[in-house]
Structures are given as structure tokens and as C-alpha cells.
Amino acid sequence: MVTLQLKELGARYGSSTALQHVNTPVFHAGQMVAVIGPNAAGKSTLFKRVAGMLKGPGEVLLQGSRKGLDGICYMPQDISANARLTVYESILLAAKQQHQGWAVTDAELAQVGAIAASLGIAELAFRNLGELSGGQRQLVSIAQTLARDPEILLMDEPTSALDLHRQIQVLDFMRTLARERGLIVFIALHDLNQALRYCDHALVIANGQAQRSGPCGQVITADMLREVYRIKARIESCSQGTPLVIVDGVA
């Protein structure tokens, strides 16, 4: 089973340091990791660095992987693409990046169909990307990422454009996928209650550094919210025992 650990990871844009000294424990197959932090904290940079899209110091230690670094798949935040491609073509396009060659096989088509169906976007299959709403585009983007048969998934705010129903549907789906297929899923989230509900581990990024890391319940605390987000908040248990972040105001 795949494991992943980050050691002293850093990244630079030109002369400015965007990320430094990020260390994590060893993450195991099936784990969901919430990557949280304020805007421009370095979450996307961390994902790009882990995915190999940015160079920098440190190590991405991957063990037990069948695909190596190719198994690390990043899903960017930007969903503005309006290429004249159908949803089906765009998912197939993602799948074809690893199986080159002009011809499209029945197995590849079956894979695309299954992914579209699992995300509830099968009815959009032959709509052009430009005709989709923001939420629909986000689901297509998730489908494209899944089509690459990932072992490690780095999802940059995958629910930011989705309505509440779709957010829950996607997060449920991702958690099931992580457990069943043994993926390690990193999700950048702004909704900390969703992080508490769906993720096993939280990694707090602020000012380009990993400020805290650990089980969600231990990391998402009133102290952390005051320090990192500069808000006054309480963590209380709901009637079903799940911890909830209740925001009282700006600190």
C-alpha cells in the first residue's frame, strides 16, 4: 500500500520563497488529509511542489507505489477552461495523457463512462465545456483527475463552486474512493467543518510554512483559528458527537 511523507519541502517563484520547511508524518493509503490555511498561504504551491510542477528543496518520499511520481495527480483550482470539447472528450483527454497513441480503446471509453456516472455527470457527457455551470465544471475537473488513475490525489478546493448537495456528494465519494482504492487524498478546504467531518488529518499552511499537522480534532482548535485565521471561534460537539467550529467574530 502506498505511503507518502514530505520532508523539508520548499518552493520558490523567482527570487521569492513561496514555501519552506514543510514536514509531515507518513500518510497511509485510505487517508484523507485536509490542507487548510488562509488565502495565498501556499496551499496550491505545496500541491504543485508535491506534484512535481514546481522545483524546490526537500523530498517527496513515496513508498509502495505502483506508478511512482506519475501516481501523484493534482487537480488545479482553475476551472475556467471553455475549450470546444465535450465533457466526455475532456475526461478521455485526461485518460489519454498516460496511454498515448491516437486510437481510443473500448476499455478507455468504459473507464470514462464509469467515472462520469460515479460523479453524476453522465447526462452532461456530450455538452461542451463552455456550456457548463461553475459547479458542473468542477465535477468535470474531478472526473479528469480521477481518469488519470491516481494513487495520491491533490485536490485544490474541489468543492468551492459546488452547491451544498454536490459538496457532500463529492466529499462522500472521495472518502469512499480513498478507503476502497487505497488512495491518499489531500483536499484544500476552507470549510473547516467539512474538514472535521471528512478528513483524518489536517495540515495547516500559513505564510508558506506548515504551522501544524495532526489529527483534525487536535489541529482545528480555537487557538489555531485565532493564530492562523485571526477569528474568535469555539469548537463544540454536535448532538451526534462530531466537533463543530462555531465562529463568534474576527479576533
Next chain:
Amino acid sequence: MTSPAMTAPADQSAGYRAMVRRKRWLLLGFLVLTTLSLVLDLALGPVGYSVKEVVQAVLWPDSVPMQLRVVVWDIRLPTALMALAVGAALSVAGAQMQTTLNNPLASPFTLGISAAASFGAALGLAFGVALFPSFAGYVVPVNAFVMAMLSAGLIHLLSMKRGVTTATIVLLGIALVFTFNALLALVQYFATEQAVAAVVFWTMGSLTKATWPKLGVTCLVIAITLPLFARNSWALTALRLGDDKAASFGINVARLRLQTLVMISLLAAFPVAFVGTIGFVGLVGPHIARMLIGEDQRFFLPASVMTGALLLSISSVVSKTLIPGAIFPIGVVTSLIGVPFFISLILGSKERSW
């Protein structure tokens, strides 16, 4: 391209196969139309020949009178084939510029390559300046080519600077257009009346400059670049999903963009050097292809070849028929017949064209 909901994976697979078949039929349709236009182009001219005679002269040259053979093989065939080759080259160049720069306005014309070529040609026509003295017999096309490559090289250099976005490259291209147009005006200001007339005629574009060697070079450039584009077809298609998405697919976006821009420069520079400025095809050919066939490069690339070739071939036919005995400059005709068609296509489409 919207179709009834097909939710089962098997239905979707069948739907996709049907879509691919439809695209193949469209490409075949383009091929048939282009062939018909080519035959018509060969048949038209000051000396009237029937389609049958012309086809016979092409397929069995020894079986026709020498006059017909000379007219077809030495005059009309290079010109008609040059229309196809130049149209294809400019359209593919425009298609890949629009793809790599993610901008619907990108084309050899709008990025300054054509304007640079015109300036180079004008230097030769007006003052006899040879930018490459060793090719003294081909001052105008060589000057045009050198300037086109220089402008493309300048864009490449600037695009490699850190922080330069695709939008910046397009703006730099537009700045080059204005710069070279100003320099062209300066050349015309100081040139003699005859030279000005020659420069103006050159900038209108004309297929009458076509020869077999020029056609051969243009075809060679197409033959070199198309397979390279085809090899990168999935990666090039992915570029239209945005740089971040393409990079997340494992594509080296900067390297792919640079490779593509180099090939685009060759595709744009040679035709412009040989037949002058033909602005419309490189911009509109790809848009028509995109609207009809989508942006999967496996189909978009051949479709761009066909739309460009067909547009310029039809323009060549029209340029001969507007006034019997006279041949209108191809660049003018292309825009005049292409613009209404293009506008009707954009306004008639229920879907966004970009």
C-alpha cells in the same frame, strides 16, 4: 454537439464513436469540396478549358496537346496547389497559435509575422536592400522570410521571460504589427511611385508568384511540421484546458509552447515570403474548423488544413471569375468572401464559438 441524455456508459461509448464517425465524414466532405475547388481552379483562366481536358492533362499529360499541358503544368497547377498549400499552412499556423496562446485573436497576421515580412519585402522592392546578399536572385522572398523569422524569434525570446503570460505575448505581437506597419509606411514614403505600387501589390498577396520550387518548399515545411503536431495532439488539446491543468497532466507546458511556436513560425514565414500577405485564412480557417469539428487535435488539425486550403482555393477561383481575364489579389478576395461566411457562421451558431 448537444445530444439526448445518454447516461449508461455503453450508450456514452456508442455516442462517442458516433461523434467520431461524424467528424470523419466532415473531414471527408472537406476533402471532396477541396478537390472540386482545385479542379475548378485549374479549369479557370484566360484560356478556356473544360474540366475534362484539365483532369486529363493532370492525370495523363502525354495524351493532351502541348499548349494545354504547358498551361496546366507550368502555370495553373503550381498556382492552384500553392493556394491549397499556403491556405493549409496559414490555417494550421493560426490554429496552433490560438491553441498555444489560448487566444482567439492569435494568427500570423495579428502577431506581427506578416507585417514583418511585408516590411522585409518592401525593403527589397523599394530600395533593393538584400538582407541575405548571397540569395541575390530572391531578394523579396528572402527578405520577407528573414524578417518573419526575426519577428517570430523576438516573440519567442520575450515569451521566455519570467512572468510573461500568453496575453502579454499577444499584446507584444500587436505592438510588432504597429511597429512594422509604421516602418512599411516609412519605406513607402521614401520610395518611388513605381516601387510603392509594387509594395502595395505585394502586400495584397498574389498566388501568381507561385512556382514549383516554392510550392515544394511550402509542402516540405507542412510535411515536417504536421507529423510533429500530430504526435503532440493530446498534449496540444490539453493546453486549451489551461496551463495549470495541462501541467497537472504531466505536460511540460513551456517546452511544448516553445516547440510549437518554432514550428508555427516556419509555417507562417514561408508562405508569406512566397505569396505575400494573406491575413484572413490564418485567423478564420481554424475558427471554422473549431466550430464544425471541435478542438480534439486529432480532428481539429486536419480540419484546419482543409478549411485553410478550401478557403484559399475558393478565393483563387473567385479571384479569376470576378472580372474575366483579370486576376484579383488573393488576399483581398479571401477577406471579401470569407468575412460574410464567417460572420454568418458565428451568428448562426447556437453555441459559443470560443
